[in-house]
Structure formats: structure tokens, C-alpha cells
Amino acid sequence: MPQLEFDATSQSKREFIESVIEFCKPFFDEALGFDFSKNDCLKIAYCNFENRAEVYEDFCKRFFPLYLSENYDRNSIFVAQSFTNADDEIYGILICLDMEPEDADWYQIIFHEMSHIFCISRELGRDNFTAKYLSSAITKSPKEQCMDFGYAIWREFIADYISYKVRPITRPLSFAQMRKVVRELDPGVCVSNPEQTVNTSIILAHIFVHPKIQEARDIETVLQALKRNRIFSSKERCEDYRELIKLIFHQLEDDYCWEITPQFIVKIGWAYLLMRLN
Structure with missing residues (x-):
């Protein structure tokens, strides 16, 4: 089935x-x-920069009241956000029409948000991991910090990974392309960067969708491939990622890899915090 193309003269962006x-x-x-595709269960809302907070609040009041209790940043900038409802099989995506991705990128964006919805509604049965395990306290214990970092990394990684497995919109990066992207992103895996966990998730996603990595039968084969192709700036930096890569490698061996435990998420967070963050 061919992809659609956006013709601004005949169709609106929406x-x-x-x-x-x-x-x-x-x-x-x-x-x-x-x-x-069943029973109109996927609700879509559209906003722009000026009304995004109002649309968000109205969307949540109508379908997703749990999200009203979260600390929502009224000035947040996003392309799309996903929502689930613990009580009903109702899902949602809020899309900002003022953002300007390339036309082809909208496919990956929508698959990514659908993957978020699938994972959130399957990772703990019908429970919401964020509501059940993530603390909103300003001062957090080491375990709570590990949980925050671990879930932030995992949720973006698994959404990218599943969206690729559902339907690859683009080919995986070659090792040469991966090297370039990883070396651009990795310096941003640092305490001063608010996107530090997003960078980490993107790096891991590019690694694990590569065919050679998917063929690997053990973690050492994965690390050897990354070192041999000089994906990271040094072998030492590759070793910094060892535990994260190992945890995800073994998680993906499970046919239901999206199902998680708080213990697994803490391990992800701890592995991340033990890395040498610039």
C-alpha cells in the first residue's frame, strides 16, 4: 500500500x-x-500554540481525567501526545497543527503515538505505570529517581522500537549513518540537557532496530559490532552503555517485551545513572 502525500492545494493539514x-x-x-479501528475508540484532538493548554484540559475532562492530576506544563511544545483511559478502552492523540514535520514524518509520529498507547495499556495490564509508581514529590529518594529516569528512557525507546516493528517507514540506519547520529546525540546525554533521556532512547532505538543487532544471539556480539563499527566515540564510551544495552537486549527476547516490572525500570534507571554523564 503506497503512502499518502500531502497536497496543500486540495487538502488541509488536518x-x-x-x-x-x-x-x-x-x-x-x-x-x-x-x-x-474498532468502535471509534481512538479520539483525536487538534490544537495550536495559542490554545494548546485549553484544548489539552478540555480533551482530558472529556476522556482522560487521570491526566488532569499531572503537573501539566501549559507552555510545553509538542508535535503529538498520546492518552489512555484506565477505565475504558478509549485512547487519544492530541496533535499540534503549528508544528511542521516533513509530510513523510507524520507516519512515524502517528505510529510512535499508537505504540505509546499500546504499551501504556499493556505494560501493567490495565494499570497506569506513571500513576502507580512514579512519584510527583519534589524531593525524591534514590529509588524514585532511578524509576523516573528508567521509565523516561524505556517508554520512548519501546515506542520507537514497536513502531518500527509494526511497519518500518524508513530503513534502519547503516552502521556509518548510526555512527554519525550517535556521536551527535551522545554529548547531549548529560546532566545539563533536559533532553538527556530522549537522546539515550533514540540512540538505543537506532541500535536495536539494526538487522545485525537483531540477529545477535548474545550481548557480547552486540557490543563487538558497535565497537568494530566505531559507533561511539571510544570503546570506553561503548562500555558505559553496556548495562543499558544488556538489560534491553534481554527484555526484547520476550515475545511480550512491552510488559514491564518496577524492578526492571529501576534497573534501567540505575544503569543510566551509573554511566559517566558529561
């Missing part, structure tokens, strides 16, 4: 995005037995 969503639904339903 209509184009709606077409992308309808295109993505059957791929996701077929790959994972989900139900995005």
Missing part, C-alpha cells in the same frame, strides 16, 4: 493527518491484534 491516521490503523491492528 485532513492529511486524519488520512495518515486511517492509513496507520490497520497496520497496527494486524501486527499486534489491537483495536484502533
Whole structure:
């Protein structure tokens, strides 16, 4: 099935995005037995920079009241956000029309948000991991900090990974391309960067969707491939990622890799905090 193309002379941006969503639904339903195409369960809302807070609050009041209790940044900038409802099989995506991704990127964005929805609604049965385990306290214990960092890294990684497995929109990066991207992102894996965990998730996603990495039968084979192709700036830096890569490698061996435990998430966070963060 060919991808759709956005023609600004015949379709509005909103209509184009709606077409992308309808295109993505059957791929996701077929790959994972989900139900995005059933009973109008996927709710979509659109906003712009000026009204994003008001639209967010109205969307949550109507369908996703749990999210109203979170500390929402009224000035946050986003392309899309996903929502689930613990009581009903109702899911949502809020899309900001003022953002300007390339047309082809909308497919990856929608698959990514659908993957978030799938994982959030399956990772603990019907419980919400954020509501159940993540503390909103300003001062947090070491375990709570590990949980925050671990879940931030895992949730973005697994959404990228599953969206790729459902339907690869683009080919995996070659090792040469991966080297360039990783070396651009890795300096941002540092305490001063608010996107530090996002950078880490993107690095891990590029690694684990590569065919050679997916063929690997053990963690040492993965690390040897990364070192041999000089993916990181040094062998020592590659070793910094060893425990994170090991934890994810073994998690992905499970057919239900999206199912997680708080213990696993703490281990991810601890492995991250033990890295030498610039």
C-alpha cells in the first residue's frame, strides 16, 4: 500500500493527518491484534500554540481525567501526545497543527503515538505505570529517581522500537549513518540537557532496530559490532552503555517485551545513572 502525500492545494493539514491516521490503523491492528479501528475508540484532538493548554484540559475532562492530576506544563511544545483511559478502552492523540514535520514524518509520529498507547495499556495490564509508581514529590529518594529516569528512557525507546516493528517507514540506519547520529546525540546525554533521556532512547532505538543487532544471539556480539563499527566515540564510551544495552537486549527476547516490572525500570534507571554523564 503506497503512502499518502500531502497536497496543500486540495487538502488541509488536518485532513492529511486524519488520512495518515486511517492509513496507520490497520497496520497496527494486524501486527499486534489491537483495536484502533474498532468502535471509534481512538479520539483525536487538534490544537495550536495559542490554545494548546485549553484544548489539552478540555480533551482530558472529556476522556482522560487521570491526566488532569499531572503537573501539566501549559507552555510545553509538542508535535503529538498520546492518552489512555484506565477505565475504558478509549485512547487519544492530541496533535499540534503549528508544528511542521516533513509530510513523510507524520507516519512515524502517528505510529510512535499508537505504540505509546499500546504499551501504556499493556505494560501493567490495565494499570497506569506513571500513576502507580512514579512519584510527583519534589524531593525524591534514590529509588524514585532511578524509576523516573528508567521509565523516561524505556517508554520512548519501546515506542520507537514497536513502531518500527509494526511497519518500518524508513530503513534502519547503516552502521556509518548510526555512527554519525550517535556521536551527535551522545554529548547531549548529560546532566545539563533536559533532553538527556530522549537522546539515550533514540540512540538505543537506532541500535536495536539494526538487522545485525537483531540477529545477535548474545550481548557480547552486540557490543563487538558497535565497537568494530566505531559507533561511539571510544570503546570506553561503548562500555558505559553496556548495562543499558544488556538489560534491553534481554527484555526484547520476550515475545511480550512491552510488559514491564518496577524492578526492571529501576534497573534501567540505575544503569543510566551509573554511566559517566558529561
